[in-house]
Amino acid sequence: MPTAIELIGITKRFPGVIANDNINFSVEEGEIHAICGENGAGKSTLMKILYGMQPADEGVMKVNGVEVNFSSPTDAIAAGIGMVHQHFMLADQFTVIENVILGSEPTKHGVLDFDTAKAHLANVGESYGLTIDPDDFVTELEVGERQRVEIIKVLYRGANILILDEPTAVLVPQEVEALFDNLRELKAAGSTIIFIDHKLQEVLEISDRITVIRRGKTITTVNAADVTAGDLAELMVGEELPSPETTESTVTDTVALEVKNITVLDEFHRPVVDDVSFSIHKGEVLGVAGIEGNGQGELVDAIVGMEKPESGSVWLSGKDVSSHSVRERRDEGFGYVPKDRHEEGLLLTAPLWENAALGHQTKAPYSKGMWIDRKGSRDRTDEIRERFDVRSPNADVSAHALSGGNQQKLIIGRELICDPKVMILAHPTRGIDVGAQAAVWNEIRTARAAGQASMLISADLDELIGLSDRIVVMFHGRLVAELDPSEVTPRLLGSYMTGAALQGGDELQGGDEMDGSDESAGEHTASAMSETAEGAQ
Template sequence: MGRHVSAQPAQAAPDAGAPAVRLTGITKRYPGVVANSDINLTVRRATVHALVGENGAGKSTLMKTLFGLHRPDEGTIEIDGRPQEFTSPADAIAAGIGMVHQHFMLADNLTVWENIVLGAEPVSGGRLAGARARAQISEIAERYGLGIDPNALVEELGVGARQRVEILKVLYRGARILILDEPTAVLVPQEVDELFGNLAELKAEGLTILFISHKLDEVRAVADEITVIRRGTTVGTADPRTVTNRQLAEMMVGSALPVPELRESTVTDRPVLTLTGVGLTGPDGRDSLSEVSMTIRAGEVVGIAGVEGNGQAELVDAIMGIETITRGTITLSGQDISTLSTLKRREAGIGFIPEDRHRQGLLLEGSLWENRALGFQTRRPVAKGALLDRAGTKADTRRIVEQFDVRTPGIDVLAAALSGGNQQKLIVGREMSGDPVLLIAAHPTRGVDVGAQAAIWEHLRRARAAGLAVLLISADLEELIGMSDTLTVILRGRLVGTYDPATVTPDDLGVAMTGGHEAQVQA
């Protein structure tokens, strides 16, 4: 018999010398899977404590337990030495815990301060006390170094600023313990540096931070202590000052850290995708793409580096037919596809791993086999004539689950129930199906752990060797350099240079990405 959570007397006083968080023997089961098994975790006050592990290792399940989103089947929770039983997030918030989710929960059409007070609105004389709220938010933002304008519209904020709004939301509710779930997954390097500066301020003010991540360099840079979870249980703790990436990787996945690298060249002389003078003008009359010309050949990976917001998303939309180009031509295997619909382009052989898997890649409330059908509704094995072939779709979903190591109890599970890495492997498996001639891979390993990262890189290598043309867009410069046959930089909607991955450095790309000098053709 395991230890069961039981109600505790409300009068129990916190122990001033106790850790901020102590989890003992936490176990959480779902039908067909044990997500957490006998997990033990101790977090000292006023520290950054990192929790690392593969996607699907149980990190998010454990944090949902701590935040009261579900109750553990066994084990005990102590906050500041006081035993707790959380039946809802409201209980966790009352105990001083706040959680910033990986996917932000903000209303774009509201201001910063309106988002922060939503659900906890201050009232004076029966009316919303907006001035008081704005003053309080400004004070909190200044105290913790989270510079942000309370009156700014959220839709006008960048990703890093939105994350600071999420942090302000939990601080406004009195949180002293912050759970940050994959906080750097959508940030560019400069924003990561800003976040780490913010965390140092929070720690200096006595706050405790639980930092969930799989990015080992970042974890070692920001954490005071690291706990590793593998397959649902804690396997040990590490000191970030002495542990190496390789040692952490071995603790996480039982093997060495994967390296992004291509093997011998498989580039042919057969053009697959050709863009000639492509331009895209927005409704405001400004060009988001200008005179973009490029060729990707069979067996070639062309990587594109750029600071987010310089036209990468628009380039993908133009190739996929999501946006109609205003000038130039796009050809696929010699066929002009400039005016074809997105579906027709997919039928012509384009696979697409989108930047945001939740918005563009999956139906989260659909089963895995229903997600397998997305984008393939006119082709076998999903379609049989004009009808959906359920048996064929389900059989092929089982193949993808096995071949791409998607960890799931079954194919009827909702996509929302999978970890981020397993969601991504499902998308990669689906998009590699149907023998595409071109794969657009936008941030294919963003938000996935080292195990899933290695698997995705290997699938890309194999497809390239079989003649697939790949357009690779990534914010990870090591990934771009290691996984590309040719590299180019996009800056303000233009391609500004061609680089040889064998000789270019991340610093070289960084300078070109920020317009520090005119990019030189090196290849």
């Protein structure tokens, strides 16, 4: 088979780091080729070079056998390369067709020519087996459909080599399958696909060949059929992959956090959190599963005191803290790791020690009376850097200079070092590399063993299953199921998260009063399990 893309000796240096170090591999025409590596391995840089967003310092790149030198994505598009970004680049208020033609609008007498555009779109859709209504507004589309729009957008521009950057990060398992079907159709129609990911099962399922990158170097290229997930993981990290598994239960009888009948209304007075109640015991990790936007964020806001709920109460160690401010709740023993470290977690332009103090500035050693204790804060920050392995030159460097994983370790460290009674963890390992992830998991386990009660919200189902003592599923603002992580699979969780497991039968009643001994929850698990078992046959 002819070669679609060939990279020879691609090297890219940034001040202080070599992001790509002599990268060599080739992608054959019509194959799905995965590029695999942990976060920070140099995948993004490589992709930017491929798409003309950054020039390589050294090396040769060939497209269809011809040496190319891209100076911008326009050159890459002209060479038939298209990219589907991880974060969608769509105008929400536009229709599908408007988004597709955005930037290359066909005109007739100076007026937008939608007929030609739609005809062309229909053509593209037909030849690649992708269907979508061109007049739908993007805001009304599901995540999976939006991604399809992104793919169509690229195809519309005539790309026959597609780069997909972690396309499954935002999708639930069912949507991932739909995406993979689309990709197989594309392949059948003759497209070449470069698929960047670090989820091993997915990579193995979809790709023909896999190139593994570790610390900026190409380790090897393997046939997907010849390797297992374990082999890939070893190639990626160079050692055994850490697993999030928790050992024996440390759950105690003492209730640490109790949430009673919380209801949160949106601006239109519709419930986004609908009468949610649960409790977490000391030494227990409660996992909250759910597709984003089903009320988890609002529930967390109500629990930590960011927003006042319409009704309901929050109890910390038997004390009603419903009317407490965020600061008072923190002083009572709440720790909180917000879901987005840049938006909610850090003062990016401030030094590390100020970031470490944030949220704890009322207490020693960060302050003395009404004054900030600068030495105390710095010493404590050094302690956090040491204990939580926050790789940084000193406590005075700005937070923005750190990598995502180190920023996250700092945030988790500043909470855990204060030994909170209840820890709210929203996506604690999102977007950080395997090494940092393992470190975070370890800390969560250690705190759990020491008697901390944790609430873990995560989109990483393996993480939820591996760390939680119990998992509840949130769907349309309600807790619709309680599952035992030792019996549940990501697939089953996914079907609860999309509501698929709820259809056909009566809505599950488990949401109102749930604790570890709820029998009906066990039944749901059992029934749902058998359902999947049937489905697999």
